[in-house]
Amino acid sequence: MAKSSADDAELRRACEAAIEGSKHKVSLSIRTVKTHGTWGKSAKLGRQMAKPRVLALCTKAKGQRTKAFLRVLKYSNGGVLEPAKLYKLKHLSKVEVAANDPSGCTFTLGFDNLRNQTVAPPQWTMRNIDDRNRLLLCILNICKDVLGRLPKVVGVDVVEMALWAKENKPAVSTQSNQQDGASVESAVTETELKVNVEKELVSQAEEEDMEALLGTYIMGVGEAEAFSERLKRELQALEAANVHAILESEPLIDEVLQGLESATNCLEDMDEWLGMFNVKLRHMREDIESIESRNNKLEMQSINNKTLIEELDKLLEQLSIPSGYSACLTGDSFDEALMMQNIEACEWLTTAMRGLEVPNIDPMYAKMRGVKEKRGELQIIKSTFVGKASEYMRCYFASFVDFMLNDKNYFSQRGQLKRPDHADLRFKCRTYARLLKHLKILDKNCLGPLRKAYCASLNLLLRKEAREFANELRSCTKTSKTQTVWFEAFTGSGQNVNSADTSTVSDAYAKILTIFIPLLVDESTFLAHFLCFEDPSVIDSKKAGSNNGDNDDDLGMLDIDEDDSKSSTRKNSVDFAALNESLQDLLDGMQVCI
Secondary structure (H helix, E strand, O other), X not given: OOOOHHHOHHHHHHHHHHOOXXXXXXXXXEEEEEEEOEOOEOOOOOHHHOEEEEEEEEEEEEOOEEEEEEEEEEEOOOOOXXXXXXXXXXXXXXXXXXXXXXXXXXXXXXXXXXOOOOOOOEEEEOOOHHHHHHHHHHHHHHHHHHHOOOOEEEOOOHHHHHHHHHHOOOOEEEEEEOOOOOEEEEEEOOOOOOOOHHHHHOOHHHHHHHHHHHHXXXXXXXXXXXXXXXHHHHHHXXXXXXXXXXXXXXXXXXXXXXXXXXXXXXXXXXXXXXXHHHHHHHHHHHHHXXXXXXXXXXXXXXXXXXXXXXXXXXXXXXXXOOHHHHHHHHOOOOOHHHHHHHHHHHHHHHHHHHHOOHHHOOHHHHOOHHHHHHHHHHHHHHXXXXXXXXXXXXXXXXXXXXXXXXXXXXXXXXOEOOOOOOHHHXXXXXXXXXXXXXXXXXXXXXXXXXXXXXXXHHHHXXXXXXXXXXXXXXXXXXXXXXXXXXXXXXXXXXXXXXXXXXXXHHHHHHHHHHHHHHHHHHHHHHHHHHOOOOOHHHHHHHHHHOOOOOOOOOOOOOOOOOOHHHHHOOHHHOOHHHHHHHHHHHHOOHHHHO
16 A cells, blocks of 8 residues: 555644644644535536645543544645644534545535535545545544544445455554654554454444355356346346235225325315415505505604604794893883893894894795794884884983083083083993994984984084183183284284284184094094994904903993094995084084184
């Protein structure tokens, strides 16, 4: 017999080195080739897809139990064996030799614990029949010794394997490494390795009986005719025995036919029942589909209703008027203490009216009757509030100016020349500055009467201040009896005049101009800011940009003493026509008083 790779001591040592540390003992190692087959088709045995592998049968002692494993080792790039897969022999259920391989060297190992049963197991191809038989016999012996059972063997005759094992009893060489590195070979027979196939598979008596039986049918080539005649006689005897047995079993056949007839009747009844059940199930399936369809519609309707209710709640919340704002917008109180509430109500009213416009609300909502009615209600509230606030502000300006006109402390008196001071008036006006801005946003036309009322009242105050100041300044200034002297001094005439009188008149005139010209400029600037001649959106943006610094005006009124650079940036937003008209009303008659 040719030397097998199972007797290769170097291969055994390489396998032991590859699985070092796993406490596995190698019983047999042999070279093979791995190929892949497909379910339902014959696997191609071409070597283009073949992969060289080494199969190693290993055992591991664990207490009194012994476990058996089949290890698959592959060659790395450097030609060194390394573990590839590990199979437990307790899961081995079938050993099948491939029928499409004429050489009989290809087989598969079926394991019942493989996760992916849709993939065909790998096929293992040995170099010759001897290697195949040696590996399969070792697997069967280990399974019987360790597991107490044998897997199913398909495609190979066990008796043939037993005869092969009897004819091939080689001495298996094993090597054991000594501590000094030397190797000692010892010949061990199959009996010592517990691979005695004759004893494990068939007994001695069974083997003798099989040999006697096989010897009965062994004939030479010259006895072919006699052997053929013998087969014919045995066939005729067998046929006669079969006919006799059939004739004797007629009652049994009748009973079988009756049973088949009754079974046929039962099957026909069952077929009718199944047909009825099928009709009922079809109707039930249709009912279930109808119920599911209605359920889906109801579920969709429920979702739509929930979304609709949420949208309507948002719309109702948008349409509702808070009680506090309603009281401020419909009330008559515009006192300074309640001014912040009135301003917040104005802001809410402006936001609510803008929210009901088409760009800010869905066009479908804008066509709803409730939205139209609420828009009309807000228009009525706006008109009422604007009318009451405008009337209050006109009366407020007139009453406060009348108070200042009746109070002599605001004007120059005999022997006391007093500079006009409008700090109290401006402080009062700043309280209502944001209210005027919101009134302009709500109704641009409402500020026209307010501007005229303010300018008329303030014109009276300025004219009286100028008259009183001029009268007191005139009484304090001593001039000569010639009344045209100071006029002639400016014309450059060559007449002789008193230089002292001319200087006195010039100082008085310069003093009145120095006091009243800046006052009129300040009042004009304050008028432009206070009565909202600028675009409110521009003012709001600039005020928002200055919130990071200190802002003394917490009511929205800009400081009239701003730098010229800031005031120049607002020129494009000022309504100059209306401003000039108001300035004419404000300064009307001042040239006569001065």
